[in-house]
Amino acid sequence: MAVTSLDDDKARDIVTIDLAGKSSLADHLVIASGTSQRQVVAMADHLMEKLKAQGLKGLFAEGKEQGDWVVVDAFDVIIHLFRPEVRDFYNLEKMWNVELPESGASEENSEHIG
Secondary structure, three states: HHHHHHHHOOEEOOOOOOOOOOOOOOEEEEEEEEEOOOHHHHHHHHHHHHHHOOOOOHHHHOOOOOOOOOEEEEEEEEEEEEEEEEEEOOOOHHHHHOOOOOOOHHHHHHHHOO
């Protein structure tokens, strides 16, 4: 659902990483970029609304005040939303040995959750 919501909001370079067996924090990590602070915050808001509509409670989002990097904690899935420059700087994909997609690259280059 997270990937679909982000895709609907025109997120760029969506990457999903399977963390099962690698981390106790979550089963999946989703990383995506927005073109502006406003888009990053809007994507986080829309995602939170959709997750709440599915009955998830106690969701948490951090970073919406600035909009450069927003983290949405959806329990088994953690979603990181960045402005492109901030994403390049932190390069979370490298921590999990996943290549950072080139801007505008197709989704074929990323792992996806079902």
